[in-house]
Amino acid sequence: MELSKRKFKDDFKRMLTELYSMDVAQSAVTEQYAALGNLVRSYCSKKWNKTNQHYLDKKKKQAYYFSMEFLLGRMLKSNLLNLDILDTVRTGLKELGIDLSVLEQVEPDPGLGNGGLGRLAACFIDSIATCEIPGHGNGIRFKYGLFKQKFVNGYQVELPENWLQNGNVWETRRLNMAVTVSFYGHVWMEKTKSGYLIPHYEHDQRVLAVPYDTPIIGFKNETVNTLRLWSAEMPPQDESSDYWSYIQQRDRIETISEVLYPDDSNYDGRLLRLKQEYFFVSAGVQSIVRHYRKMNLDMTHLAEKVAMHINDTHPALCVPELMRLLLDDEKMDWEHAWNVTVNVMSYTNHTIMSEALEKWPIEMISTLLPRIYQIIQEIDRRYVLKMSTLFEKEIVERTRIIEGGHVKMAHLAIIGSHSINGVAKLHTAILKEKVLHDFFIIFPSRFNNKTNGITQRRWLMLANEPLSNMICDKIGNDWEATPTELKMLKAFRNDETTLLKLGAIKRENKARFADYVFKTMGIEINPDAIFDVQIKRLHAYKRQLLNLLNIIRLYLNLKDDPTADIYPRVFIFGAKAAPSYTYAKEIIKLINSVATLINNDQEIQGKIKIVFVENYGVSLAERIIPAADVSEQISLASKEASGTSNMKLMLNGAVTLATLDGANVEIRERVGSENIIIFGLTEKEVYQYYHDGSYHAVSYYENNPILKRVLDTLTDGTIQGAEAEGWDIFDSLVKYGDEYFVLRDFEAYVEAQKKIDHLYRDQIKWQRMALINIAGAGVFSSDYTVRQYANDIWDV
Structure with missing residues (x-):
């Protein structure tokens, strides 16, 4: 919509007066947010009514x-973007002494x-x-x-x-x-x-x-x-x-x-x-x-x-x-x-x-x-x-x-x-x-x-404005309406200046998230570490537990040798467990207990940290995803229907660590096997185990000394405060059959993590992988998905 900065400021001041009988200087942020929200809704109301009437008149x-x-997530900034008035409103508010980012947090x-x-x-x-x-x-x-x-x-x-x-x-x-x-x-x-x-x-x-x-x-x-x-x-x-x-x-x-x-x-x-x-x-x-x-x-x-x-x-x-x-x-x-x-x-x-x-x-x-x-x-x-x-x-x-x-x-x-x-x-x-x-x-x-699919508007244009601006500088802004145009970024895969700029943007986003973590959780994390992210519902099949077992392995290595050559790593979790899902809640408790152990152990010199954010949701995802280096998509093959965090993270330049499950298969097709790290059982191998009943979890515990040592920490007192949970989880893996083959995939997962440690040290190569992931993400736009629904299913 056409909106001048002057008109917006006049409209905003008028709305504040109509709602609260006060001017900008007298108003608090809550009143400013409400006034802005009501104003934005008034801006779209004519279009809303016209759309509905058009559908009725034309019998659509x-x-x-x-x-x-x-x-939904917060809607203020998204609505401003879609109305094409985000920059006008942001600048107009700034001239009135108001920071739009502060108003966003009120919602x-x-x-x-x-x-x-x-x-x-x-x-x-x-x-x-x-x-x-x-x-x-x-x-x-x-x-x-x-x-x-x-x-x-x-x-x-x-x-x-x-x-x-x-x-x-x-x-x-x-x-x-x-x-x-x-x-x-x-x-x-x-x-x-x-x-x-x-x-x-x-x-x-x-x-x-x-x-x-x-x-x-x-x-x-x-x-x-x-x-x-x-x-x-x-x-x-x-x-x-x-x-x-x-x-x-x-x-x-x-x-x-x-x-x-x-x-x-x-x-x-x-x-x-x-x-x-x-x-x-x-x-x-x-x-x-x-x-x-x-x-x-x-x-x-x-x-x-x-x-x-x-x-x-x-x-x-x-x-x-x-x-x-x-x-x-x-x-x-x-x-x-x-x-x-x-x-x-x-x-x-x-x-x-x-x-x-x-x-x-x-x-x-x-x-x-x-x-x-x-x-x-x-x-x-x-x-x-x-x-x-x-x-x-x-x-x-x-x-x-x-x-x-x-x-x-x-x-x-x-x-x-x-x-x-x-x-x-x-x-x-x-x-x-x-x-x-x-x-x-x-x-x-x-x-x-x-x-x-996902909407690149929220997950890139809004959540990661620095990266969005860089992409526009490189390939123009046609990708905003035609996301597959992101493929044009591939032309810069050997341009060192672009790759270094991409790395600098990621570093800024990581520093911003590190600041948030310190202010809200009191945990100090290193923005130069690898940010390894697993954000999704807490469910056994999503295998947050596999991630945790590898973290314990790294910790034990550092306890053996604090000078071990391990690239600093921050493991970031975000997940809610259903209130009645006892096992998932036990995993949350175990992750938090391991976090307490690792984050407070001065001997390992902060080389690994765990951040488990509370109350994970859309707004937290918008903070975490732009800062992610590694996207954990490690569900047991055949169990994840699609996954969409994989798409959001690749769109923001994270490299996917994944099983061949859900849409990970299609992501690999888009970016090439050299730009995604795949490990673990395939769907056919999983179903073969189901068919012949030949999987015996206890044999992996007995025959892999590294895995045995890691699992023993769940029950030997190493992890304080989660003894009951540790025994339950240990029994679920070793005694009761390991339903989601965590122990079977452990060794392959460890090797994949070692590969990440090696690859990240070459930042030009890593940022090239990140760029190619961004370039391949456009095809996973929900715009294309809903057009397929409209054409093939709904006939609208």
Whole structure:
């Protein structure tokens, strides 16, 4: 948008006066941030309204991305960039005596996600708007998000993260668009004279779903799409309602939209999670159908104007919910309703981990959602009836939705969608060949791959402005809108001046992060050391433990010989563990205990340090990623669906240390095997172990003296304060089979780390590797990914 510095300053001062009746000199940073946020939202409001009206007037087909998580990060700077007013606002504020970077820190970092799934959804909706695709997000407005992570004596403690405490300047509450969602009760069907079955609800509990809309601004264009997040509220009551029962019922209802991923180790926690999933699905689908009716089109043509995307299994109830509306409200017959539903729905699978492929007890889902369960039963019955005439009984039984006393949500999503995609070439191949092989036999044409992507705007242009500016100096700024143009950087791979400049930028970013670590954690780290980064959810398959075992090995080497030739190394971790995931929390405690041991041992002269940042999220990632030298992508091959931290880190010039898992395979194809460090088992070797059962972890413990010494530190008192955790982890590796082959890959991992130590000493060579990684990162832009979704799946 066109905005002069003078106009911005006048607008800003006026907004401060309108909101707080004060001028700049009287205002505090919180008021300045609120004024700026409201002003930016006003700048995009005309575009937002115009976009929505254009979609309606032209009867545009629109895609709706249903996701339990939207890990947005702070939006102020991103919105300024996308409106193309970042430099104008920054300079204007400076002339008013205000530092934009200070205002940025006032904005809360909404914890509406737990990792790659939520950040992918955020990148996607940003790219959808940037690519001028008619598409929106649909989720839950969690009051407290995931949780605020604190370390107390090295243990993870979960605290509420009240990110809405001071309001959210970006959202608009739309009470007039609220819908009602029903739970519990008894549902019985009455057959009319015309043959329709009419549902009758008795004693159901109703919840008011109120939408809060956030504008999603496209990069330097006229498109502003919508992220709609639903809040659970008490529906209007009649005057005879008892006060105390009203308060109790209100509290129960509001719990639905309070916390992301409630503790699922007990029945009540699982029930709340199922309630959350139906809540945002029902609210979203009702809202979409209501909007479609404004176009005065027959409901049988819904798939021509609406695409609904199921991001992981959490929104799988979209399938029976749309069926419910078509059958019960629109009086459509089953066959037509099912045809519409399948053509509307598409599903992305994000995992091969069985525990993440959700299933719910029949008793739970039939009690909470009686009408939905009736529809699921009928979907399942008709599926079995039809497929039994085409396929063997065993394959039909393995793929049905209701089996073993449970409703399988992935099966529901697959059967009810016209498209099923994986998120990396390897992941999709594993789905087709192994995890979902039965479904691939039945629905081969539905399966496709869409490798995940990231938005280079947040992860380079915003998170790493010095590097972004250097790239523009070298190749111009076309890459900002066409990320594959980053490949032009390869022309400078032998230009020593460019490589030294790249190294200097990295050094500045490392110094900046080191300063942050010292101020917030009191740990002094060396900016000239190798910054070795592993930032992702804490899960056993991601193998933070493998990283830790190598750190212990290095420490023992230094204890043996403090003068050993080890290039200084700072190991940086960022990770949250699910509250009920005891083993993951034990790993966190062990890492923190090892950190205490190493960081305070003067004998090793600070050659290795461990930094485990608290409450890892988007804003911390924006600090860490530009400073990273090494990107740890060391999950057991076949377990990581895609990974997106690998893409963010390579975009910022980190060299990837990886197994051939997820999108690491495609990264190697882009940068060449000489610019990525690969180690460990392959997917085929992992499955061979599964097939023949020949893996014996204890033999690695007994036959590798270095590994044995490292593992013994977990139980011999070397690591103080984590004795119980050390024994549990030791037993999991040596006694109970080492589920993720940590011991099998240890030696190969050590050799890969030694290679990094050697390569980093030649800075010209290292920076050349970094440059080639940056140049190869453009293809992993989420802009390209969403265009593939739009063209191949959504038809928008």
